[in-house]
Amino acid sequence: MKKICVIGLGYIGLPTALLFATNGYDVVGVDINTEIVEKVNRKIIPFEEDGLKDLLVEAVDSHQFRASTTPKNADVFVVAVPTPFDKENRMADMSYVIAATRSIVKFLKKDNLVILESTVPPGACEKCIALILEGSGLKVIDDFYIAHCPERAIPGNTLYEMVNNDRMVGGMDIRSSELAKELYESFVVGDIHVTSIRTAEMIKLMENTYRDINIALANEFAQIAEEAGVNVWDAIKLANKHPRVNILKPGPGVGGHCIAVDPWFLTEDSTKSRIITLAREINDGMPVYVMHIVKDMLKDIKKPSVTIFGVAYKADVGDTRETPALKFIRLAEKEGFRIRVYDPYVSDGKFEYPVLFMDDAISDSDCVVVLTDHSEFESLPTDMIGDLMRTRRIVDTRDCIDHEQWRKSGFEVRVLGC
Template identity: 60%
Template sequence: MKISVLGLGYIGLPTALLFAASGHEVVGVDIDKRKVELLNSGKLPFQEPGLEELFEKAKNNFRVSTEVEESDVFLIAVPTPLDFHTKAADLKYVKSAAEMIWSHLRKDNLVILESTVPPKTTERLLIPILEKSGLKAGIDFYLVHCPERAIPGKTIHEMVHNDRIIGGITPESAQRAKELYSSFVKGEIYLTDATTAEFVKLIENTYRDVNIALANELAKIAEEYGINIWEAIELANKHPRVNFHKPGPGVGGHCIAIDPWFVIQDSSYGKIIALARHVNDTMPNYTLRKVREMLNGIKNPTITVFGVAYKGERR
């Protein structure tokens, strides 16, 4: 198949190369001209374990452009940042990618959205744009949401070995995408509808955020009682049905601090989720206050911070 991958970031580029290494003809599309020039000159825009070897293996089936071409498959892997004022997803890049696709859409094409999005995005945002082609989603072309499941530092390994969720707007759409991903995914592939797939991706990170918030709140309570929270958690986790997360100065990474807002942005519920976000967002200031208390009376203190990088060997 000929696959166009829109968005060549930390998810899009490895995904494109995995498909190319599996024998598909892949066109990577990105609006960043510098990135396109870099890749076409044989250089990578970022480092990731195994990416250089994969790039070498895929190069005969992979090329890069700033323009979308007619293809059998269109895969969207663009960023979905949080609007910090509205606490809602900024979907301008997803919308832009869909606008780039619809004029090239042909009967029996498959469109895949991998970007992390709020529930109903595939149905409410993508379908109306793509149907400007005159084709009907689920009838004339296939459409799915297949959220990425990979962590920086292990991206390629996890893309290959992790289980995947594919949500189609029709069962036929999901099955068509499963056949495609099976060309490199070794984990199990589970099929569902598009909205459920969107929701599953978000609640995976929401689960972690809420549980980290609980650990952080308990750390504050333990301090009031004069209890060592690390010892308390270690002992509590010896219960066969208890597994507390570790407290810390908030949450890091690209997803955990953002995805919970996507879950509740169009819901009338979500008080626990919003409260967990508040707890974790205020932990940096709480940590700073505790450090100031420890340094009281010390002139010109030297402070060493361990763990500045998001992941080892990453900025």
Template identity: 60%
Template sequence: MCGICLRNDCSLPEKKGNLVIIESTIPPNTCEKQVKQILEKSTLKMCEDFCVSHCPERAIPGNTLHEMVYNDRVIGGVDEKSTQLTADLYSSFVKGNLHLTTSTTAEMIKLMENTFRDVNIALANEFAQIADDYGIDVWKAIEIANKHPRVNILKPGPGVGGHCIAIDPWFLTENANNSSLIMMSRQINDSMPQYVLKMVKEMLTGIENPIITVFGIAYKGDIADTRATPAKKFIKLAEKEGFKIKIYDPFVKEWNYPILGLEEAVEGSDCIVVLTDHSEFRNVDPENLHNKMRKPNIIDTRNIINKDLLEKSGYKIKIIGTR
């Protein structure tokens, strides 16, 4: 068994008995159509001379090796032999359950998993905006709603990032005629940076030459991954509106914009905008920041800060989905 390059221009090994396993997230029918077409340029025939399976990776940044071993895995071959050979291989190191199916179904399953989360987050984001209209606390409402045994609403935020949830739903919609809910969810999540900017503009009305300090540009907390982060869109939108942007992220060292130290990032700032739920943001020193900011304002899109402590120190605070 060996791995085989799937570039259209690659030189394919003409060797029978190969098992090709694809773990990358791919659209439905990729194995049976595109992969077949590419690999059969070798003059070998799929299912006769070589086998192909899709076993989508299931791993979270920061815990990849553990999840590779202990997570359940979905294995879908283009035929039964491909499925069984792949199951034999993965059973040698996977301690989770192996769920055997077809390659197209396996491709669909991975996309369904991430699309479910995207749609759920979009619902939470829409709940947050409705809560703003009604003047209630969406975080408390979600907490209580989730006590229902069949309800599990995720958390609202500034948008969706990462290399999976923000991208994978499009793999389902590109060749499908019935995907309006998925597309609308993508639109809602992609529009959240504009909604956050609207909150900032309302809070900073009347301030000339406003300066914003962005807390966190990673797409999720306690990691340095900035792929498809909604922070990038928020920053670009804010700059177009004339805001000066300064950035602090304790995990990210290099990015498209300069990353500053904490004190330099808040010096002269009119508003801290929390875009990432880094644990460090729970315990910021309110007095130290207050003395350096021009205006002690905070907008928290992750409900991560110590609101009571900061309010006692004189901060004006707005948490997304609350009044």
């Protein structure tokens, strides 16, 4: 199996395609976005990711990789497209996965292997993917193979984690698993664990749901701590000194393409998901809770101007998918606040609101609200910022700034969970 066709050239599909291409395979990457295809073929990365540019140049220059808007004949097809969340019905939106799978039906040949990397609810490969592919006239297991190998990587460290993290491979049968395992062994240094296809689907959802519930617990601790007059950040650090305790950090909500979405995939066909649902509601409600803090701080100002520091969903990346900052900004606008945004990692035009230079974002502002814990925010010129603002107030939802330094510069400081 030497020819691979990867469907989807996003945050997961492109790195995956390039890793295969630089490890001995002839790879075609497919995306319906012509701009992405053109950029990639010109060796221009469509998003920032450490090491991705060098890998793309190597793959294209070696003629082992090219991008196309349509699938090509291959030995292996890898589907790596997004699985969005259908908010109205609280379930996985399978439309991209279904469309990608349908696009390869006419190219499917005997003994082909189809791998789904996209995150899906348990049973999706058997109930949906297999049935679509059998529209080719071929029969799964008898004529072709299906496996699920969910990605486990975070933006900013994707290539390292794809290579070094353990991977889970679940096939429709033993042969499917063996073929998929052999394929990923070409670049994965971590252990590759073989399991059933439904278990592989379940594992990814369990991992992200565990983290979502842990964050929800931390967010509830933060609210209780405020009522009790306790600094939740200090309490969590000390509680985590216990060898069997690992509480995550609270914050303004949960974002990203996985943790904020995947737990719902477990709830859509289950009546046993009370904690999962409650955790999602707690985390989704955090922008509202932060809004109450900001409103209380600005209750003496009519139509205040508020500056947002950080709209990326996590530190030191430019990824804004499912960011809680967007919900907070919309809430603030409904309250009549004037909102301006500064994020050193997010380019203007890559977010629903204009992203300004810091000086422009803080000029005549009444309050800064820190929503992302970018490293840059740890040591900002507090006196200069204060001089540009109308009133010196700051709300820290990530415990990521030097509170004493800001207070020395005359700022009123509020911290989530304190």
